[in-house]
Amino acid sequence: MPKDPLNIHYVAARAGVSAATVSRVFNFPDKVAPATRALVAQAAQELGYQPNASARTLRTQRSRVLGVVLPTLLNPVFAECLQGIALAAAANGYAILPVMTSYDEEQEQQAVAQLLAAGVDGMILAVSSPSDSKALARLRDAGMPYVLAYNAHPAHPCISVDGEAAAAEVVARLAALGHRHIAMVSGTLTASDRAQQRYRGYLRGMAAAGLQAPPLVEVPFVTTAVEALSRYLRAAPRPTALFCSNDLLAIRSIRAARLTGLAVPQDLAVVGFDGITIAQDLTPSLCTIAQPNHDIGRHGVELLVQAIDRGSPPAAGDSLYLPYRFESGESCSAVAEAAA
Amino acid sequence: MPKDPLNIHYVAARAGVSAATVSRVFNFPDKVAPATRALVAQAAQELGYQPNASARTLRTQRSRVLGVVLPTLLNPVFAECLQGIALAAAANGYAILPVMTSYDEEQEQQAVAQLLAAGVDGMILAVSSPSDSKALARLRDAGMPYVLAYNAHPAHPCISVDGEAAAAEVVARLAALGHRHIAMVSGTLTASDRAQQRYRGYLRGMAAAGLQAPPLVEVPFVTTAVEALSRYLRAAPRPTALFCSNDLLAIRSIRAARLTGLAVPQDLAVVGFDGITIAQDLTPSLCTIAQPNHDIGRHGVELLVQAIDRGSPPAAGDSLYLPYRFESGESCSAVAEAAA
DNA sequence: CTGTTAGCGCCTTCAT
DNA sequence: ATGAAGGCGCTAACAG
Numbered sequence: 001m002p003k004d005p006l007n008i009h010y011v012a013a014r015a016g017v018s019a020a021t022v023s024r025v026f027n028f029p030d031k032v033a034p035a036t037r038a039l040v041a042q043a044a045q046e047l048g049y050q051p052n053a054s055a056r057t058l059r060t061q062r063s064r065v066l067g068v069v070l071p072t073l074l075n076p077v078f079a080e081c082l083q084g085i086a087l088a089a090a091a092n093g094y095a096i097l098p099v100m101t102s103y104d105e106e107q108e109q110q111a112v113a114q115l116l117a118a119g120v121d122g123m124i125l126a127v128s129s130p131s132d133s134k135a136l137a138r139l140r141d142a143g144m145p146y147v148l149a150y151n152a153h154p155a156h157p158c159i160s161v162d163g164e165a166a167a168a169e170v171v172a173r174l175a176a177l178g179h180r181h182i183a184m185v186s187g188t189l190t191a192s193d194r195a196q197q198r199y200r201g202y203l204r205g206m207a208a209a210g211l212q213a214p215p216l217v218e219v220p221f222v223t224t225a226v227e228a229l230s231r232y233l234r235a236a237p238r239p240t241a242l243f244c245s246n247d248l249l250a251i252r253s254i255r256a257a258r259l260t261g262l263a264v265p266q267d268l269a270v271v272g273f274d275g276i277t278i279a280q281d282l283t284p285s286l287c288t289i290a291q292p293n294h295d296i297g298r299h300g301v302e303l304l305v306q307a308i309d310r311g312s313p314p315a316a317g318d319s320l321y322l323p324y325r326f327e328s329g330e331s332c333s334a335v336a337e338a339a340a
Numbered sequence: 341m342p343k344d345p346l347n348i349h350y351v352a353a354r355a356g357v358s359a360a361t362v363s364r365v366f367n368f369p370d371k372v373a374p375a376t377r378a379l380v381a382q383a384a385q386e387l388g389y390q391p392n393a394s395a396r397t398l399r400t401q402r403s404r405v406l407g408v409v410l411p412t413l414l415n416p417v418f419a420e421c422l423q424g425i426a427l428a429a430a431a432n433g434y435a436i437l438p439v440m441t442s443y444d445e446e447q448e449q450q451a452v453a454q455l456l457a458a459g460v461d462g463m464i465l466a467v468s469s470p471s472d473s474k475a476l477a478r479l480r481d482a483g484m485p486y487v488l489a490y491n492a493h494p495a496h497p498c499i500s501v502d503g504e505a506a507a508a509e510v511v512a513r514l515a516a517l518g519h520r521h522i523a524m525v526s527g528t529l530t531a532s533d534r535a536q537q538r539y540r541g542y543l544r545g546m547a548a549a550g551l552q553a554p555p556l557v558e559v560p561f562v563t564t565a566v567e568a569l570s571r572y573l574r575a576a577p578r579p580t581a582l583f584c585s586n587d588l589l590a591i592r593s594i595r596a597a598r599l600t601g602l603a604v605p606q607d608l609a610v611v612g613f614d615g616i617t618i619a620q621d622l623t624p625s626l627c628t629i630a631q632p633n634h635d636i637g638r639h640g641v642e643l644l645v646q647a648i649d650r651g652s653p654p655a656a657g658d659s660l661y662l663p664y665r666f667e668s669g670e671s672c673s674a675v676a677e678a679a680a
Numbered sequence: 681c682t683g684t685t686a687g688c689g690c691c692t693t694c695a696t
Numbered sequence: 697a698t699g700a701a702g703g704c705g706c707t708a709a710c711a712g
Binding site for chain 1: 395398405453592594
């Protein structure tokens with residue numbers, strides 16, 4: 001049973017050296033004679049000693065902890081991204097401190113305040129609206145290194161895909177398949193920067209294809225999405241294709257279609273966005289824009305770690321736009337003859 | 341612009357009091373005269389002062405951080421649980437430090453070691469095998485408060501549902517629907533305590549129904565599950581119902597069935613386990629055992645927090661078995677006449 | 681009710 | 697190459 005005060009002095013005493021030497025063994029092994037080093041390592045090993053993280057943080061002003069601010073883990077996109085963040089952080093010797101904000105700006109601010117007080121070395125966040133975020137302003141003022149994930153904004157360092165181009169590509173492909181009535185479905189547009197990017201891309205794509213864009217189908221509450229979508233699909237005029245701002249909505253759209261008696265993709269083509277892992281194992285498999293969610297997290301961590309090491313926060317110029325992939329799935333096909 | 345040393349003394353100076361008083365305002369507001377308290381609060385507010393977490397932790401030996409050890413966030417069950425943990429932790433003034441272990445016992449040990457060194461106040465874990473876990477032994481030796489989630493074991497405090505009873509119930513219901521050929525599908529059995537519980541329940545249920553249990557269908561790799569299951573379904577004799585040890589496998593089984601030309605549920609009834617949120621919006625909606633994933637996380641946090649407050653780790657007797665619900669979904673129906 | 685004092689465990693000059 | 701000393705920011709006794 002180890003004595004209660006399992007600190008650096010105790011190890012030092014056992015190894016017959018000073019506390020400073022023990023500290024060096026853990027931080028700069030090269031600065032200690034091999035023999036002494038072995039002695040100390042041995043003592044530490046036997047005692048099961050590990051340097052106290054708080055004391056080390058207090059002294060060095062570096063916590064080796066990264067804060068993570070995400071809307072929710074109920075959307076697999078963010079769960080997958082967090083998994084990537086967690087793995088990359090661990091690989092780089094960092095721990096993570098995640099906080100969920102429910103797409104709420106007020107909670108984003110609180111999360112940032114909490115993480116600032118916790119003394120994290122950097123933060124990765126996905127926020128509602130980067131352009132006017134108080135939370136981001138606070139980070140910048142504090143000189144805290146941070147990276148945005150999934151957001152896209154010229155004034156901030158972002159890891160993302162070009163959502164606008166991807167959305168435009170979706171529309172182009174649908175148009176090429178003969179679809180002329182293509183509607184877009186999203187959650188509350190103002191609550192998500194992502195949805196806005198994608199909507200812009202949708203509009204651009206429609207214009208490029210010479211098609212008229214019907215009004216955006218906004219579905220505020222996830223829980224009632226199927227119901228709302230069913231109502232929408234029963235009302236005329238009905239589109240032949242639906243572009244959904246995320247995969248969760250696409251899945252619910254497919255259900256709504258089936259409940260309404262529409263066959264997917266024959267009567268209604270459905271395309272999602274995100275590339276959540278599960279989507280490819282559904283039946284029909286989901287046609288979507290696949291994002292490298294894991295890598296978005298990983299690159300975020302790496303960018304942050306590099307910035308921390310070199311001592312200056314990431315800048316907008318460090319932004320990374322990763323490649324996306326149009327994943328053709330069974331939920332999307334050419335428009336049926338009768339409807340064309 | 342706040343001065344660099346934004347510490348308790350700086351606030352104290354500005355409020356014209358001592359550091360101790362500032363500390364008291366943050367920790368025991370009642371022990372300070374209302375007037376002084378307001379003065380200090382004002383000063384802190386203006387400066388944007390927040391007590392330094394590391395210093396506080398070093399001094400009090402309490403970090404107000406909870407460690408979380410989970411296999412992966414790629415399975416929505418754990419993502420949903422973590423969401424519950426995160427919310428409950430925040431509500432109780434705790435931060436969380438999650439670590440993912442990929443169902444690997446070696447990584448479970450590393451995670452525990454890391455969390456121990458980080459000085460967390462308690463831990464919530466879902467491990468592969470509670471009975472012989474070195475990681476749990478280490479926690480117990482260290483006197484670290486911990487709770488298991490999803491695991492079930494008489495020697496440890498667990499938050500879970502009765503997976504065995506639930507599995508038995510599934511079999512009973514399938515039998516009542518006329519199914520006589522009921523097979524069970526799982527991942528690597530040894531990698532998951534949950535799968536083992538459910539398999540025991542399956543066997544018990546089969547025995548109770550007077551049915552013979554065919555060999556367990558073990559699908560080691562998630563990525564190749566659809567392929568393996570398709571092969572299995574094409575080979576005779578084919579079951580009329582499939583009980584899957586989790587929802588992810590159930591979803592893949594449904595896909596495998598369709599690829600094989602089998603209609604679900606007419607030709608093959610499929611039942612899952614977990615109750616991941618997305619399952620009810622699929623088509624067919626998934627028949628499953630719904631677990632309160634969010635609440636499992638929440639109760640884990642609450643049990644831990646209570647134990648920490650009272651100063652003694654949770655005991656096996658504190659285990660909580662939450663209610664599960666058989667969620668009838670469209671993926672399961674009575675056996676077809678021809679096959680009966 | 682408030683101030684003084686000491687030290688949590690560690691790292692980091694500065695000396696030797 | 698190693699040791700001695702001071703202080704990171706905070707809280708908990710103890711005085712007053």
